[in-house]
Amino acid sequence: MPHPKKKTAQRGIVAAAATALVVGSSFMPALAAPTASESPSAPATANDNVSDTSGSVDTTGLAEAIERDLGETPEEYLAEAKVSAKASDIKTALREAKIDSNVVVKDGVVVVQVGKADLSASKKVIAEVEAAETTVAGEEVVQTSATATAEAAEESVPATSAPTESAKKAEAAKKAEKKSAEPSATKEALESAPVELEAEEVSSIDEVMEELKKTASPEALKELTSVTMDQYGQVIVRAGEADETKGSEASKSASTSSDPELSLTEAVERLEGAKLKLSKDGGPAKMAALEDTYGGMGYATTADGDYSGRFGMCSVGFNAWNEDGKDAVITAGHCTVDGRMKDVNMLEHDGIDAIASLGIHLGTFGFSQFGTAGNGAEVEPPSSENPWTVGTDIAVIDAINPEANLHPGVTKWPAGADEREETINITSAGAGVVGSPACNSGRTTGWQCSEILEEGMFNVYGYDENGQPTDENVRLVWGYTASNPEGDTLLPGDSGGAVVQGTRAIGINSAYGSGVALYTSLADAQETTPVGDYTVKLFISAPKLTVDNGTEVEAGEAITGTVADAPDGTKVNIIVDGKVIDSIIVNDGKFSFTAPEELGEFSFTMQAKNGFDRSATANANVVVIAAPTPTSTPTEEPTVE
Template identity: 40%
Template sequence: MPHPKKKTAQRGIVAAAATALVVGSSFMPAAAAPTVSESPTASTSASEKPSPSASAVDTEGLDKAIERDLDKSVEEYVKDGETSDAVSKVRDELNEKGVEATASVKDGKAEITVGKDDADKAKKIIAETATPAPTKLEMKVRDAEVKTPGQVYKELAKTVAPKEMKRITAILNTAAGLKIYAEGFEKKEAKALESKAAELSAEDLTIEEFVSQAKYVEGEEGSGVAETTAAEDVYGAMGYAMDQSGQFTESSTVCSMGFNAWNSAGEDAVISAGHCSEDGTTTILGLAEQSAPNVFDGVGAKLGTFGFNQFGGPGNSGFTMEELNSMTEEEFEKLEPGTDISVIDDINPELNLHAAVSQWPEGQDERDRVINVTGVSKALIGSEACSAGRTTGWSCSEIYGEGVFFVYGQNDTVRSVWGYSAYNPGQTVLDQGDSGGPVLVGSKAVGINSANSGGEDRIENNADDVAMYTSLDDVFKKRYIDGYTLKFHVNTPNITVENGTEVEPGDAITGTMVDPSKGTVIRVIVDGKLYKTVELEANGTFSFPAPEEPGKFEFSLVAKDGYNQSEKVSGNVVVVEPAVEPETPEEEPTEPETPEEEPTEPETPEEDDKSEAPKDQKDDDKSEAPKDQKDDDKSEA
């Protein structure tokens, strides 16, 4: 490998320098290095920065990369990104409920794979989940035990000879199953050893012997541990320049800003690659102004300082090959996969950091077109990811694996990083100078450009090189940068009740929101004060009650997730008194008719039980007339 200080930023020279390089800065050629006085001023770079596109997903500047690299339309790419995001959420729900599942996507079709014993449980969870599953979701069942790359890593550490570890490039879940990529791996040798696997020693195995015993993993040819030029790897989507001396020199380096972010206090921050900080030894000079990818125009406005950096294990820890060879089994077991991440704090207050990344539009300034980031997600095996870098601009490729990859760090140490691997033919997707840049699936952030590993026809599909991305999901899950969150675009909520609608007190005022991220709430503002905070339903709908007081009710809505919030939308309804129903006069109660009884014949007393007639009654049973009544007014008996 040529001496780093003799390396230029030309892609061909860098690509030929080594089979595997960490992607970041290369030394800028002396002829291309203007003095600081020739750089744009801070006020120019800040004041001319445009606002993000009004649309949630603006891929206008990406259409060429998507059509060239993926043979898809922009609409198909965005739709497939939504499918990838949806199936990753289903997989997470299964894992959270005790079902070990893997997921992949291909051409808009999603696939979930679970163990045989979990099949029925998985079907039930998918049917009952609040997260809508993709329409084209197929569930596959496997008999073999599910293993994670992390579990395989630990088993390798226990059973493989120390000298064998330096052969390993990566351990990844792929669409074809779990795989170990190792330098010089011989499939025929591993196959021949299968019949003798039980006789092999459990310690000091070769990679081929390990694979012959482990039926759940396959071996593939890899290029070995990636080499790094971390001291110079400082380029990216929008570049920032650095130098260990704190001054711009011919040895100054450039890296990329990955995603703009918030710290725990709601202040601006930037997330980038950990190796760009050179293990915390370098100083950020300012923005690297560029008129096109791989064209450095000078140092611009001040940016900030590294607040956190980790490349490999905690405190940028790694191990040398000598240390690797002498490690005990107990020391091997402590080798947990690390990461490659950094945070830039103390951001220049004159800058305006948006929830978007540059599209590097052809023939235009890097700020002229942007794509809004709409959230954080996870890449899947088969996901089509697009990454940005200050060397290559925008490029897209298919992710074929997830797991741990190994990279050379400072002082010839080996660092482990958990992330994704993608096809990188001819280093057209990821090259020297792209470190720290953003990686997206659709419009969701999934990773940070970390490293590339080369070698002709060494990976599936005859791809010459491999692109390696730090997993943002792993970064946030393991709380490497606890308290920091990405800036992302939040869609504006939609009010589904027309303005001026008459409602009664307590009636529901309803609305909807497209593609809300988990944790988004709706804030209802009245007279500049918070009136209510409303939770979203799983389908993105929401509602809140109208007030009790009659009259015109004016309100504004803002969707908010952490420090990210949408544009404000206003509405109004008219609260009216409840309608009073006219009283119905009560009708006079009527006595129920008594049904006429059939006359009954009086009982005839028995002859021996006859009663005598009253003495004052004549035989014909006639009553006498009153004594004062005249004869003409007498009543007949």
């Protein structure tokens, strides 16, 4: 890397001094009106992802995901959405009419499963929903004949048991074969959304819950994960492994006693007539703790901790340690708006760029720098005697809330799940490599990957005296560029988020424009600013022995082990009765220590450490045996000769 203090600018992609990248933070009103978000940091011309305002459904950015994940076109996707919407309307109407039903969509058809006694009333409700449909392009919507299908259903045999797994697979294969043989469903073909009535004895989820409450013991109910209904009208009860099943006497007495004593298995078996399935999959669903904080998660910031008005939005970069071993966070300097912002609060999201609420208080901004020291702009005009002084875009969050649990990892923003549920562990920190892929994480675009194109210095819009973005106060930042042609790699709100190559922390989301994303170089910022006193939290793997527990080893023999992906300088502590009896340096992921002289079982705990980072502990034991006693071979007695 060139000398970090003074660098002669090679502007590269930035064509002129007046051209600058746009900072990637954003501001929005209070959470009472999250849809009214705006970004004073991004001029109108910088918006690369404008939706169609003609009244059609906006699928901007969805086409690739629809094709990749569903194998459909956006038109087919939206057509199916119309069918789902109609099914939802029918489901709501039946619920309001107090008719137990199961409404699903199969192959573009709305299937309504109701008991035989409710067929007539259901037919009337469906007709009312269809009559309320609006016209399409000035013509009446084609109505399906719910009457004909209802009459056919009235003559059918009431449902028996739910389909077996093999039957479900056969049906799925048949559907797949049918879909491959026929043209794809079009918007026009699905718009009429045909409805079919099926005579099925539907098990009400409420009734099942009520019956379980009456018969299952309180301990058994604590194991309950969920009670749901599938497309076959089958109620699925999910629970963890039950306590030991009660004896036969207890089971018999529960049928006449007012005190519920049954296990979930027994309670489900007693619900005669209901189509039920009990799945033991691990007990109640476990929610991610709101205190768990990972890189890439979103945060809000204000000057005074008052979030009832407008607030800034950025993303966590890397969780870190300060020089005293206290928690800290590394993020982007411009998120402080040249030091105006002080308070930081986590944001909870329902998904990428979808704020749900304010989360826990995180901390307050400490050191920050955007541009040169003191948030300075570039020197104008530069010359050989007075070259550009290149700065950075970095900040730290200190005074971390003790309740916050800062993990050495970065969220990958998994689809349809909490951002804490899929993360990548950070095992090292250093400079990025041009020509290699990198991934960044932020609240607006989620987890995005691209190739590092260049490393160098770049102009970034600065702030004026009122804290408003301006090209009259351009800052120079050293970092990396990555491809961002469609504006989906980095956008406002992603600022401050983490950039990684593999499991190495290399940068911080900073800015975007001119078809690229700009990442601040973490290595450069740590070399040139007080952020060098902070270290990125690293994930340290727990040590493992190279032999099984209980293996016999000789007294004084080497006991060996490994630490996967151990950073340089990692040590392993050997702990007995709470005291460290040995500390061994890990070389190339391996370590060894000497077995004690005392014979018998030797139990100990291992923990790897590197700076302030610690691994999980690992308990181990070996059996120490005596080393064999060496024997001497007697020489032959000399003969007379």
